[in-house]
Amino acid sequence: MGGTVVKIACVIPHYEHFATVVAAAAGARRHLDDVRVVDDGSSGMPADLARRLGELGVTLYRHDRNLGKGAALLTAAEKLAADGVTHMITMDADGQHDPDDLPRFVEAAERRPDAVIVGCRDFEHAEGVPRSSRFGRAFSNFWCRLETGVGCADTQSGYRVYPVSGLRALSLRCRRYNFEIEALVKLLWAGYGLAELEIPVSYTPEGGRISHFDPLRDNIRLSLLHTCLVTRQLLPVPHRRLVKKDAEKAPWRQLLHPAEFLGSLLRENADPAGLAAAAAVGTFLAVLPLVGVHMAVILYVCVRLKLNKVMALAIQNLFMPPLSPFLCIEAGYFLRHGRFWTEFTLQTCLKELHLRLYEWFLGSLVLAPLFAAAAYVAVYAAASFLAGRRTCP
Numbered sequence: 001m002g003g004t005v006v007k008i009a010c011v012i013p014h015y016e017h018f019a020t021v022v023a024a025a026a027g028a029r030r031h032l033d034d035v036r037v038v039d040d041g042s043s044g045m046p047a048d049l050a051r052r053l054g055e056l057g058v059t060l061y062r063h064d065r066n067l068g069k070g071a072a073l074l075t076a077a078e079k080l081a082a083d084g085v086t087h088m089i090t091m092d093a094d095g096q097h098d099p100d101d102l103p104r105f106v107e108a109a110e111r112r113p114d115a116v117i118v119g120c121r122d123f124e125h126a127e128g129v130p131r132s133s134r135f136g137r138a139f140s141n142f143w144c145r146l147e148t149g150v151g152c153a154d155t156q157s158g159y160r161v162y163p164v165s166g167l168r169a170l171s172l173r174c175r176r177y178n179f180e181i182e183a184l185v186k187l188l189w190a191g192y193g194l195a196e197l198e199i200p201v202s203y204t205p206e207g208g209r210i211s212h213f214d215p216l217r218d219n220i221r222l223s224l225l226h227t228c229l230v231t232r233q234l235l236p237v238p239h240r241r242l243v244k245k246d247a248e249k250a251p252w253r254q255l256l257h258p259a260e261f262l263g264s265l266l267r268e269n270a271d272p273a274g275l276a277a278a279a280a281v282g283t284f285l286a287v288l289p290l291v292g293v294h295m296a297v298i299l300y301v302c303v304r305l306k307l308n309k310v311m312a313l314a315i316q317n318l319f320m321p322p323l324s325p326f327l328c329i330e331a332g333y334f335l336r337h338g339r340f341w342t343e344f345t346l347q348t349c350l351k352e353l354h355l356r357l358y359e360w361f362l363g364s365l366v367l368a369p370l371f372a373a374a375a376y377v378a379v380y381a382a383a384s385f386l387a388g389r390r391t392c393p
Helices: 021-029 049-055 069-082 099-111 131-148 164-169 179-189 215-234 258-267 272-287 294-305 309-319 323-337 346-351 353-391
Strands: 008-014 035-039 059-062 087-090 115-121 160-163 193-199
Touching: 008 021, 008 069, 008 099, 021 035, 021 049, 021 099, 035 069, 049 059, 059 069, 069 087, 069 164, 069 179, 087 099, 087 164, 099 115, 099 160, 099 193, 115 179, 131 179, 131 215, 131 272, 160 164, 160 179, 164 179, 179 215, 215 294, 272 294, 272 309, 272 323, 272 353, 294 309, 309 353, 323 353, 346 353
Parallel strands: 008 035, 008 087, 035 059, 115 193
Antiparallel strands: 087 160, 115 160
16 A cells, blocks of 8 residues: 555544533644544534534534444545545544543655554553453454464454545444454454554543443444454365465465474464464364364364464374363263272273263363463463563563
């Protein structure tokens, strides 16, 4: 997309943020001429809200009913495309984001027009960050990395820049808070790059900030979305590319240079989070009763998810028979009978082999996630420690 003429607008979706949306729009207007607010079906909208925004030179769109944040952003994208706007900076209406960061987003979009620009919230120096926000971000970051092979420090941030044409070209089904995850993942699949900007974040005291996030319904939506995205990524079907990348060296050509090929395998997603994700996936699959095909399945999943193959294949050796299957059978037997298996006879080992296989499967459903979580924590801690030592003077 070299030579692209960038035209940028700021979009502020809001739903009953009457106390803060005007201030957010005014702050954005100090830095951008084109600022638009999308009211997502708010009830009891003040009669003077449209006038106050109009006096600021801000355009207001309205939904007749509440359709969700994603729907508001897609409405804005359609309007922006009609006006020749190429990039949309999204900013929350609740005062969480600092409008004075807008020039940095504009500069980043002009420098990388073929990228999604994500504002990574600085939780370390912010006060009043809810624990649920910290956990939700870490959870989302992990799954997005599996789905794209790209690490992002804040996949849940609403302060970001979208290429308008990319949003309109993709098939995006989510309309609520899960929209931002789906849009990010599918834009990366489509060939767009990722750029990150560290931003401050402000959380008002509990009760002072209006949030419409429903912990039950929205977390269910996010879990279902990640399930669908991981499943799609595992399918041997290429994604639709909207941005052409430089041609990579063909795999068979890499094999002509063994040292280079091995080096690329070792470096692939070799940061602490990437190695930990590979260890977790390799562990999970190694514990499952995939008799005779463990290595093939692990390799296939690592290729599809762009994980470090060396780490995933190496860690499976910790779960080779007989220990891992025995532990799974014991766990499965306990689930079936409420006690552990202690009668190791010809009858229980051979004639009831089908029952032991069933118990292996049941037990693996319990132990595989536990072992995978332990592997993730251990490898992340070790890799972070080693990385810290390498950076010390």
